[in-house]
Amino acid sequence: xxxxxxxxxxxxxxxxxxxxxxxxxxxxxxxxxxxxxxxxxxxxxxxxxxxxxxxxxxxxxxxxxxxxxxxxxxxxxxxxxxxxxxxxxxxxxxxxxxxxxxxxxxxxxx
Amino acid sequence: xxxxxxxxxxxxxxxxxxxxxxxxxxxxxxxxxxxxxxxxxxxxxxxxxxxxxxxxxxxxxxxxxxxxxxxxxxxxxxxxxxxxxxxxxxxxxxxxxxxxxxxxxxxxxx
DNA sequence: CTGATCTACAACCATTTGGTTGTACGATAG
DNA sequence: CTATCGTACAACCAAATGGTTGTAGATCAG
Numbered sequence: 001x002x003x004x005x006x007x008x009x010x011x012x013x014x015x016x017x018x019x020x021x022x023x024x025x026x027x028x029x030x031x032x033x034x035x036x037x038x039x040x041x042x043x044x045x046x047x048x049x050x051x052x053x054x055x056x057x058x059x060x061x062x063x064x065x066x067x068x069x070x071x072x073x074x075x076x077x078x079x080x081x082x083x084x085x086x087x088x089x090x091x092x093x094x095x096x097x098x099x100x101x102x103x104x105x106x107x108x109x110x
Numbered sequence: 111x112x113x114x115x116x117x118x119x120x121x122x123x124x125x126x127x128x129x130x131x132x133x134x135x136x137x138x139x140x141x142x143x144x145x146x147x148x149x150x151x152x153x154x155x156x157x158x159x160x161x162x163x164x165x166x167x168x169x170x171x172x173x174x175x176x177x178x179x180x181x182x183x184x185x186x187x188x189x190x191x192x193x194x195x196x197x198x199x200x201x202x203x204x205x206x207x208x209x210x211x212x213x214x215x216x217x218x219x220x
Numbered sequence: 221c222t223g224a225t226c227t228a229c230a231a232c233c234a235t236t237t238g239g240t241t242g243t244a245c246g247a248t249a250g
Numbered sequence: 251c252t253a254t255c256g257t258a259c260a261a262c263c264a265a266a267t268g269g270t271t272g273t274a275g276a277t278c279a280g
Contacts, residue, residue: 008131011129012129013129015125015129016129018121018129019122019128019129020122020267021118021121024198028202031202036227038227046268047269048226048227049228049269050268052228053267053268053269054268070226070277071225071276071278072225072277082199082202083203085199086199086200086203088128092192095142096141096189126237146256148255148257156239157239157240158256159242159259160238160239162257162258162259163237163238163239164238167237167238180247181248181256181257182247182255182256183256183257
């Protein structure tokens, strides 16, 4: 149960990170190809610092990774984070379908 | 593009609603079987009003529906809301897989 | 070396969130 | 009818969010 708490906090961060239009857009873009933080900042009608914060939120949620590239910071999508969120929704779907055995499978995969 | 804004706000509400451990727990429970609001309130270490607010957030996000049942209010899971969230993550997964044609399919389903 | 660029981060602000208590009201049990 | 139960909602509060400006440190181009 103590371990679960960590997972719950992780899910809190994941879904919260996805609960913002700008951040979802960033996730889409950096999944297709890498962007520097300033490259991303140029796309939105807000300050560099604001975009920087959004990237930080996504990074904490493991939806994105940053990698130093000279004086730039390359932002790329992180598949693992997305999968965790998908996993939860799959679990809910299984519950909805009443497939208790399928739930057990999913939890075993976890 | 104007229409998209509505969809984005809807997704904001959906993911934000999922970004709370208590609310995710409520979703699980009411998907398996119906609960009254006070029935739910009994499960958590917080006030009735707090649980009532959580249910309201879930209802606004279309993850849950309420139905008057005498003097109680029956809360039940709403499959449609979950599917919308799943749909987005499927789209992201498709992007990640680089399956542009699959993305087109998913957007067409939308 | 110098200047421009990219990033980091602090401080601040308005709004939202997640919780509380308290009040009021409709429906039901006795 | 009356008391109780389930709900709704307002008012309040602390903390988090999403934005801003400003300052400062690296790194690169010339």
